[in-house]
Amino acid sequence: MSEDAVFRALADASRRQLLDRLHERNGQTLGDLCRGLDMTRQAVAKHLAILEEANLVSWKRQGREKLHFINLVPINDIAERWINKFDRPRLRALSQLKQALEESD
Amino acid sequence: MSEDAVFRALADASRRQLLDRLHERNGQTLGDLCRGLDMTRQAVAKHLAILEEANLVSWKRQGREKLHFINLVPINDIAERWINKFDRPRLRALSQLKQALEESD
DNA sequence: TTGACAGGCAACCAATCAGTTACATATTAG
DNA sequence: CTAATATGTAACTGATTGGTTGCCTGTCAA
Known part of the structure; x- marks a missing residue:
């Protein structure tokens, strides 16, 4: 929400890439977003948490899946x-x- | 120069403040920029180096002073x-x- | 020429960060 | 019910970061 959180969230290339991918196709699951990234699922989840903190990404639970949306x-x-x-x-x-x-x- | 360097340089509130102050009044010395900041001169110099790295700040030597300019x-x-x-x-x-x-x- | 002023350089430190491994939980398919 | 799938949680690690202190160099003024 805070300007600082946004700037800090954008400071990492992996997170900017995640935003790119969500912008390309919105509503992807964690698994989707991991695909092709040279990183464990847990690392991606952490990046998404930081993007959520900055209000750049929100999500919706769907069964056992978590769909992510860019804001x-x-x-x-x-x-x-x-x-x-x-x-x-x-x-x-x-x-x-x-x-x-x-x-x- | 690289996009990444710019994003990372902007990720720190102190550095954004330095840019603000240079935008307010361009061509300030290191000493000028230290004034009022709760940080040592060396810390400010490091921040300026990171801003230079990102090509956000350039400088000109003038005698024993170093004048800084926002880009x-x-x-x-x-x-x-x-x-x-x-x-x-x-x-x-x-x-x-x-x-x-x-x-x- | 000498002292004060402006800045440079390097070593060090604590905190944060990006990433990992390991294990736990929840949901769906068969 | 059970196995596979999707995600969550947590402890740990090495690298980076933001900052410090201490000392050195260069320039100007008296």
């Missing part, structure tokens, strides 16, 4: 409240210019 | 390349709606 609100909060603090307009203009240049290729 | 590019990169990945349009619309509602108070 985009904290990410957006940081985008709106923190990044915008740092002179965003000028940089957004730069970025749009860059995009325009790329599109004109 | 907004990596923050903007994350905003553009990473946050936008997560369904930004819908959330931006929500945020603007919220802002409109707040302004109508």
